[in-house]
Amino acid sequence: MRHDHLISANQLTREDIEAVLDRAADIAENPAAFREQQAGSVLALCFFEPSTRTKMSFDTAMKRLGGDTTDMGSVESSSVKKGESLADTVRVIQGYADAIVLRHPSEGAAKMASEFADVPIVNAGDGAGQHPSQTLLDLFTIRENAGLDDLTIGIMGDLKYGRTVHSLASALTNFDARQHFISPESLRLPRSVRFDLHEEGAQVREHTDLDEVLSELDVLYVTRIQRERFPDENEYHKVAGEYQIDLDTLDAASDDLTVMHPLPRVDEIAPEIDETAYATYFEQAHNGVPVRMALLDSLLTHE
Amino acid sequence: MRHDHLISANQLTREDIEAVLDRAADIAENPAAFREQQAGSVLALCFFEPSTRTKMSFDTAMKRLGGDTTDMGSVESSSVKKGESLADTVRVIQGYADAIVLRHPSEGAAKMASEFADVPIVNAGDGAGQHPSQTLLDLFTIRENAGLDDLTIGIMGDLKYGRTVHSLASALTNFDARQHFISPESLRLPRSVRFDLHEEGAQVREHTDLDEVLSELDVLYVTRIQRERFPDENEYHKVAGEYQIDLDTLDAASDDLTVMHPLPRVDEIAPEIDETAYATYFEQAHNGVPVRMALLDSLLTHE
Amino acid sequence: MRHDHLISANQLTREDIEAVLDRAADIAENPAAFREQQAGSVLALCFFEPSTRTKMSFDTAMKRLGGDTTDMGSVESSSVKKGESLADTVRVIQGYADAIVLRHPSEGAAKMASEFADVPIVNAGDGAGQHPSQTLLDLFTIRENAGLDDLTIGIMGDLKYGRTVHSLASALTNFDARQHFISPESLRLPRSVRFDLHEEGAQVREHTDLDEVLSELDVLYVTRIQRERFPDENEYHKVAGEYQIDLDTLDAASDDLTVMHPLPRVDEIAPEIDETAYATYFEQAHNGVPVRMALLDSLLTHE
Numbered sequence: 008m009r010h011d012h013l014i015s016a017n018q019l020t021r022e023d024i025e026a027v028l029d030r031a032a033d034i035a036e037n038p039a040a041f042r043e044q045q046a047g048s049v050l051a052l053c054f055f056e057p058s059t060r061t062k063m064s065f066d067t068a069m070k071r072l073g074g075d076t077t078d079m080g081s082v083e084s085s086s087v088k089k090g091e092s093l094a095d096t097v098r099v100i101q102g103y104a105d106a107i108v109l110r111h112p113s114e115g116a117a118k119m120a121s122e123f124a125d126v127p128i129v130n131a132g133d134g135a136g137q138h139p140s141q142t143l144l145d146l147f148t149i150r151e152n153a154g155l156d157d158l159t160i161g162i163m164g165d166l167k168y169g170r171t172v173h174s175l176a177s178a179l180t181n182f183d184a185r186q187h188f189i190s191p192e193s194l195r196l197p198r199s200v201r202f203d204l205h206e207e208g209a210q211v212r213e214h215t216d217l218d219e220v221l222s223e224l225d226v227l228y229v230t231r232i233q234r235e236r237f238p239d240e241n242e243y244h245k246v247a248g249e250y251q252i253d254l255d256t257l258d259a260a261s262d263d264l265t266v267m268h269p270l271p272r273v274d275e276i277a278p279e280i281d282e283t284a285y286a287t288y289f290e291q292a293h294n295g296v297p298v299r300m301a302l303l304d305s306l307l308t309h310e
Numbered sequence: 311m312r313h314d315h316l317i318s319a320n321q322l323t324r325e326d327i328e329a330v331l332d333r334a335a336d337i338a339e340n341p342a343a344f345r346e347q348q349a350g351s352v353l354a355l356c357f358f359e360p361s362t363r364t365k366m367s368f369d370t371a372m373k374r375l376g377g378d379t380t381d382m383g384s385v386e387s388s389s390v391k392k393g394e395s396l397a398d399t400v401r402v403i404q405g406y407a408d409a410i411v412l413r414h415p416s417e418g419a420a421k422m423a424s425e426f427a428d429v430p431i432v433n434a435g436d437g438a439g440q441h442p443s444q445t446l447l448d449l450f451t452i453r454e455n456a457g458l459d460d461l462t463i464g465i466m467g468d469l470k471y472g473r474t475v476h477s478l479a480s481a482l483t484n485f486d487a488r489q490h491f492i493s494p495e496s497l498r499l500p501r502s503v504r505f506d507l508h509e510e511g512a513q514v515r516e517h518t519d520l521d522e523v524l525s526e527l528d529v530l531y532v533t534r535i536q537r538e539r540f541p542d543e544n545e546y547h548k549v550a551g552e553y554q555i556d557l558d559t560l561d562a563a564s565d566d567l568t569v570m571h572p573l574p575r576v577d578e579i580a581p582e583i584d585e586t587a588y589a590t591y592f593e594q595a596h597n598g599v600p601v602r603m604a605l606l607d608s609l610l611t612h613e
Numbered sequence: 614m615r616h617d618h619l620i621s622a623n624q625l626t627r628e629d630i631e632a633v634l635d636r637a638a639d640i641a642e643n644p645a646a647f648r649e650q651q652a653g654s655v656l657a658l659c660f661f662e663p664s665t666r667t668k669m670s671f672d673t674a675m676k677r678l679g680g681d682t683t684d685m686g687s688v689e690s691s692s693v694k695k696g697e698s699l700a701d702t703v704r705v706i707q708g709y710a711d712a713i714v715l716r717h718p719s720e721g722a723a724k725m726a727s728e729f730a731d732v733p734i735v736n737a738g739d740g741a742g743q744h745p746s747q748t749l750l751d752l753f754t755i756r757e758n759a760g761l762d763d764l765t766i767g768i769m770g771d772l773k774y775g776r777t778v779h780s781l782a783s784a785l786t787n788f789d790a791r792q793h794f795i796s797p798e799s800l801r802l803p804r805s806v807r808f809d810l811h812e813e814g815a816q817v818r819e820h821t822d823l824d825e826v827l828s829e830l831d832v833l834y835v836t837r838i839q840r841e842r843f844p845d846e847n848e849y850h851k852v853a854g855e856y857q858i859d860l861d862t863l864d865a866a867s868d869d870l871t872v873m874h875p876l877p878r879v880d881e882i883a884p885e886i887d888e889t890a891y892a893t894y895f896e897q898a899h900n901g902v903p904v905r906m907a908l909l910d911s912l913l914t915h916e
Contacts, residue, residue, distance in 0.1 A: 039350070042349075042350050046648075047645065047648050047677070049673055049676055049677065051669070057386070059382060059383070059399070059402075060402055062383070063354070063380050063381075063382065063403065063406055064406055066380045066381075067352055067380045067406040067407065070352055070378040070380065071350070071352065075378075075676040075681075077669050077672045077673045077676065078669075078672075079665060079669065080665070080668070080687075081383075083663070089877045089879075090877065090879045091876070091877035091878070091879075095876065095877060095878065096665070098895050099665075099666055099876060099895060099898045099899075100669065102895065102896075102898060102899030102902070103669055103670055103673040103899070103901075103902055104673065270394070270398065270402060271392045271393065271394035271398060271399075272394070272398065273392075273393045273394075289401050289402060289405065290405075292402045292405060293402075293405030293406070295406075296405070296406055342653065345652075345653045360689070362685060362686070362697075362702070362705075363705055365686070366657070366683050366684075366685065366706065366709055367709055369683045369684075370655055370683045370709045370710065373655055373681040373683065374653075374655065378681075384686075384689075573697070573701065573705065574695045574696065574697035574701060574702075575697070575701065576695075576696045576697075592704050592705060592708065593708075595705045595708060596705070596708030596709070598709075599708070599709055
């Protein structure tokens, strides 16, 4: 990968993606070989919004490369409270660290930050915008379990608001993938995203019912439907209930089906699935470490 | 020690305890020899409740072994707020780290977590339940200062609610110790704990007045009486005042008396005692580092 | 430098200052040579008040020396909430770490802490008191850009409440520096500080108008005027506006003028200055890392 910053999944070519995924596979196979890879480097963690798994997996990734991290802490305990602009915060912190991972509630924040930084910026979520390292770990998990070519994937749940879904759908246009989108009418993929996928020549179909397509799928990617999206509690429960899966639901699925979820889940996937061979969502979360190791290593290594 | 997890002091035999304490003594004597012992390992710190000394001493212990830590942060800044179950949180984090230290407000949380984790879980407090690494550092401090055999110990203060006290009393049944419990009637050792001690053949006596037994003691272990336990403020002050110690109180004590306290203290021990040879509570806190180094090292080393 | 603790800029002689600044210059020139300098050491970060840049730059400094840090976390998540005294907190933590960086809202806190600690205490701000490591990085920045001898410096803004300003003015009396203080009448340097400077034989003049002196300055050190200091919003805006600088303001300045600011800024310095050769405030913040590396290294190394 030859990029200074990772702001959006859209900036990645198939070659970029495969380079990171190949390196992640090397790391996963032999982590000890990378234990001193970034010794002496410091990564700044700047999370303007709460995070557990993204922050901890970047933190762990950097440490497993032999590097270290410095954490800005919560907004409540930082200079942001004193009225400092994001641009100034970034300009200061980029002088301390060798790279910055940034999560911010405003769409475009990471792009803006990259204009003020001499060190690599990794976008770890900018509002409803992008979260490209999540996309890379999703792709890694798909490749390991089902392969990225000749792939039939179903993406289900909240397709309207989920930045994870938009990034993944876009990245999959680099591969030979048939994408099925399954959601209630009110949470369909936004028109702009559908338009972009069409422009890229993606093979896309939309459904309101998982049964229409379940038996064909290699991968079922489930996302959380958030209560806050529905003005009416009853409406939420009716809709959400139709997009939850349990063992009965999966009766019609292929034995090789890979079930993914970006987590945290609430009740989209019944716990009884956790112990089956379908369940790949914890493995998917764990893949965050080698994939982020590969990403950081490629951004920090100036060949 | 041959355990996968450390959930309760009750699981430890005399041999287990002595193995950890011996290793801690080696570490305390020559810390530099252990400086690379866990290089490349990462410990996750998952504190669902506030903590200073337990968290910092585990953090320091891991770093002094050459390893590193990754901190879940406060509950407010984590996925727990999004409704994730403890089981899911543990299943994700155990894929990042080589071991997990867990503090949680619910009794039994660490036991439950250990069922979902392939890496060692260390219980750092589960509600009114257990806090076994505190017990190990208490035992280490007693052994260094008074010896664990032919020991006469007084345990004073809030004996009803203190998980520290219950774990220590139970662990001491592995040794030749006479245990005196000193408390107001309303904060006596719970019936179930007394029953268990009796079953173990412990040598136990109860008192409401320290003077009855002070002169016999090798160790006096003081705990904090919490205001919240008393509906009436006056009642609290009357009772608490009787279980505070100062230099006058210790007139009747042996010159070799070791005074301990799990800290933080409020006013159970007068500051004038701090500079005397009795005062062992800061040394006790400091012992948290070598004891937790020994514990982590033994859980992380697969011989 | 031969000190056990760094509590106040006043304790530093010219020789002390130059020793730290020389070491910082060595580090800035060849950081890789210091990468293992403090391997195995642990620094405790005890911030009883919010901080971004001070905390992150100490954290980064220690890690770039090959050492590690352990963070007390926020007051809300610590034993302080349980009523523990600062003295007890310090006595415990000094047993975990090899040095402590302390920020506390009470003036004199660091001094008091140093009386209870066997390890070095670095004062990172004690209320309206001192913040000596800020002074060291300010001096380093001045030395690199304008030289510390035959220096003409203007210090502008809130001169009444700013601990940064008082420490810097005091430290500059060790050098051949002419100090001009520019502020509204209501935010003049306190009488006691003026008296001390006079006693030291400092070359001091006061102004209410930057134009009186701008053309003579080698360095202009701008500080933030805080809204909270003014009972009346209009009064604040009128006063603050007169002590903001932009490109027009600097028309009368020397081309070699160095503009500094301790940050965070709000609107004291117009963004249009950021890209000019005057702007030295981000470099100044970045200097926090090598200067704090030099400071920690000198406190931790027992020659």
